[in-house]
Amino acid sequence: MAASLLLLVLRYAIISYFIFALCAILQIDIWARLVWRHQRRLSLVPGPPLARWSRLWIAKALASGRSHEIWTEVNAKYGSVARIGPNHVITDDPEITRRVLAARSGYVRGPWFDSIRIDPHITNIVSERDAKKHSKIRAKLAPSFTGQSLITMEPIVDELLLGWLSSIRTNFTRPGSASCDIGKMTQFLTVDIITKICLGDELGCVKYNRDMHRLLETVETGNRVCQYFSVFLELNTLFFQLARIPSLRKVLFPKPCDSNGVGRLMGIVHEVVERRAEEGNKLNDVISSLLSRGLSKEQIDSELVIALVAGSDTTSTSVQSTLLAVITNPRVYNTLRAEVRGAVSRGEVSSPIQDCEAKQLVYLQACVLEGLRTFPPLSQLRERVVPRGGDVLGDYALPEGTFVGLNAWGVQLNKTVYGDDANAFRPERWLIEDTDKLHMMHQTHSLIFGHGATKCLGASMAMMEITKVIFERGKLLRNFDIAITNPHKPWSSQCYGIFFQKGFNVRLDAIEDTFPPAYESTNTTAY
Numbered sequence: 379m380a381a382s383l384l385l386l387v388l389r390y391a392i393i394s395y396f397i398f399a400l401c402a403i404l405q406i407d408i409w410a411r412l413v414w415r416h417q418r419r420l421s422l423v424p425g426p427p428l429a430r431w432s433r434l435w436i437a438k439a440l441a442s443g444r445s446h447e448i449w450t451e452v453n454a455k456y457g458s459v460a461r462i463g464p465n466h467v468i469t470d471d472p473e474i475t476r477r478v479l480a481a482r483s484g485y486v487r488g489p490w491f492d493s494i495r496i497d498p499h500i501t502n503i504v505s506e507r508d509a510k511k512h513s514k515i516r517a518k519l520a521p522s523f524t525g526q527s528l529i530t531m532e533p534i535v536d537e538l539l540l541g542w543l544s545s546i547r548t549n550f551t552r553p554g555s556a557s558c559d560i561g562k563m564t565q566f567l568t569v570d571i572i573t574k575i576c577l578g579d580e581l582g583c584v585k586y587n588r589d590m591h592r593l594l595e596t597v598e599t600g601n602r603v604c605q606y607f608s609v610f611l612e613l614n615t616l617f618f619q620l621a622r623i624p625s626l627r628k629v630l631f632p633k634p635c636d637s638n639g640v641g642r643l644m645g646i647v648h649e650v651v652e653r654r655a656e657e658g659n660k661l662n663d664v665i666s667s668l669l670s671r672g673l674s675k676e677q678i679d680s681e682l683v684i685a686l687v688a689g690s691d692t693t694s695t696s697v698q699s700t701l702l703a704v705i706t707n708p709r710v711y712n713t714l715r716a717e718v719r720g721a722v723s724r725g726e727v728s729s730p731i732q733d734c735e736a737k738q739l740v741y742l743q744a745c746v747l748e749g750l751r752t753f754p755p756l757s758q759l760r761e762r763v764v765p766r767g768g769d770v771l772g773d774y775a776l777p778e779g780t781f782v783g784l785n786a787w788g789v790q791l792n793k794t795v796y797g798d799d800a801n802a803f804r805p806e807r808w809l810i811e812d813t814d815k816l817h818m819m820h821q822t823h824s825l826i827f828g829h830g831a832t833k834c835l836g837a838s839m840a841m842m843e844i845t846k847v848i849f850e851r852g853k854l855l856r857n858f859d860i861a862i863t864n865p866h867k868p869w870s871s872q873c874y875g876i877f878f879q880k881g882f883n884v885r886l887d888a889i890e891d892t893f894p895p896a897y898e899s900t901n902t903t904a905y
């Protein structure tokens with residue numbers, strides 16, 4: 379009896395073992411076929427060998443904190459269109475970039491953009507993928523950031539900039555005073571400027587000398603984590619589903635009642651929107667202008683939060699990288715200082731300098747262009763999708779649905795456009811007579827802000843801000859020498875698609891004045 383029972387159990391065990399093994403083999407087989415088919419999809423496009431098998435390659439690049447350099451290495455090694463994932467290519471060709479981004483090119487924003495939603499169920503101008511919906515919201519937002527609005531923004535920038543400069547002067551220019559973390563101070567300034575422009579009041583980072591509501595800190599952590607959502611798209615789906623459960627949603631996403639971070643910012647935006655709606659908008663801020671253009675309160679909430687985040691880190695990184703490049707190049711430093719001195723001593727500029735005056739200072743303009751070019755503050759892939767029927771990019775036919783990533787850093791290193799020394803910081807390259815070449819350079823440079831129907835709305839505003847800050851800081855430097863506190867490690871800069879710099883410490887030392895020659899008398903063609 380016991381023996382036959384044992385036999386029965388044994389038989390079942392053996393049968394189920396075989397079934398299990400068969401399933402496992404089938405499973406592996408299906409999985410292997412899928413991976414095999416996927417990796418063959420773009421098999422003609424060259425790229426790092428491991429990248430064709432798995433998206434883990436991209437994730438590893440993102441985790442390194444230097445993805446911008448990795449993208450550039452890949453395009454330099456494998457060509458202007460290279461493969462970085464099973465379904466992913468990346469390009470550093472300016473012409474291809476322009477073609478992909480052009481309005482009506484057929485290319486649309488890919489699921490990559492789902493990773494930058496702040497609220498899972500509400501899109502905003504930056505994350506909206508549907509071209510029609512996007513152009514509608516863009517038409518409503520554009521007037522608030524461009525054209526006439528720029529003129530009302532300028533006094534706001536001026537006021538905050540003057541306060542900022544005076545806080546640097548009082549705290550850091552006495553002999554023996556502490557090093558100045560100019561990076562952190564720049565972040566504070568750009569957050570204050572964008573919040574004042576949009577909300578009518580600054581957060582107060584400069585005044586209180588701290589990261590108000592830990593906004594910068596949470597934006598940094600958020601970006602570090604969210605960049606993986608742009609590769610493992612399943613995570614977006616998972617989170618969007620989880621967000622349907624209210625209690626989970628509260629934990630996973632920022633919300634207006636948070637006491638810190640992006641959630642707190644949402645809360646502040648929300649309060650101001652409510653207040654302005656009641657008051658019957660009269661102020662000169664972006665919220666008022668959006669209300670008057672008929673945007674709903676909920677829409678303004680989500681659009682403004684993303685604009686605040688998009689517009690502060692990028693500008694701060696550009697100011698910092700331009701400053702670092704200028705102060706580590708004695709020739710550039712002296713030429714810029716001479717131009718600043720000349721303009722001030724001839725009484726050609728207001729205090730602070732106005733945008734239209736700054737446009738006349740050619741060396742200043744060249745430094746700002748070159749600062750942006752050698753350190754584009756946005757290096758995210760911003761993947762677009764190959765339209766129906768496929769497309770030929772460079773030498774390769776890409777099937778429809780392929781993700782095309784944009785290598786913003788690589789584009790700005792193109793030797794055909796900028797010359798063999800494209801990787802050098804040399805503002806003089808912008809001071810040439812050849813109008814055709816200049817045109818090509820400017821056209822390529824503008825890709826830093828994107829192109830076509832999704833081109834940055836804050837470009838003019840950012841340029842105005844950067845130029846002003848660089849000039850006014852140059853003016854401060856009329857009487858002070860600025861030097862990096864630790865020349866062996868000027869800063870640490872981490873890339874999460876946008877950049878976060880830490881420990882950019884400088885010293886400001888009073889100097890005896892020996893006026894270098896004014897800018898006009900220096901011969902730039904000699905460089």
Ligand code: HEM
Nearest residue numbers: 503504516685689692693760826827828832834835836840
């Ligand atoms: C140096 C500074 C900046 C850089 C390099 C930059 C870069 C970019 C880029 C490349 C895009 C295109 C995204 C895409 O591929 O779809 C973009 C979009 C955008 N940027 Fe900027 N940006 C800067 C500053 C600003 C500022 C100060 C604002 C202020 C509000 C701003 C607001 C926006 C908005 C609203 C969009 C979305 C446009 C659309 O989707 O139609 N940006 N930016």
Ligand SMILES: *[C@@H]1O[C@H](CO)[C@@H](O)[C@H](O)[C@H]1NC(C)=O
Nearest residue numbers: 458470471472473792794795
């Ligand atoms: C550089 O730019 C030119 C002109 O846009 C383009 O034809 C060329 O392919 C680019 N080179 C690289 C390496 O991307």
Ligand SMILES: *[C@@H]1O[C@H](CO)[C@@H](O)[C@H](O)[C@H]1NC(C)=O
Nearest residue numbers: 545546548549563584586587
């Ligand atoms: C400048 O010094 C004052 C007084 O010591 C201090 O409260 C303030 O935080 C300092 N500001 C900066 C930017 O270090």
Ligand SMILES: *[C@@H]1O[C@H](CO)[C@@H](O)[C@H](O)[C@H]1NC(C)=O
Nearest residue numbers: 898899900901902903904905
């Ligand atoms: C600038 O220098 C170049 C080369 O040394 C010379 O040919 C040119 O005449 C100079 N121009 C002026 C305006 O001095």
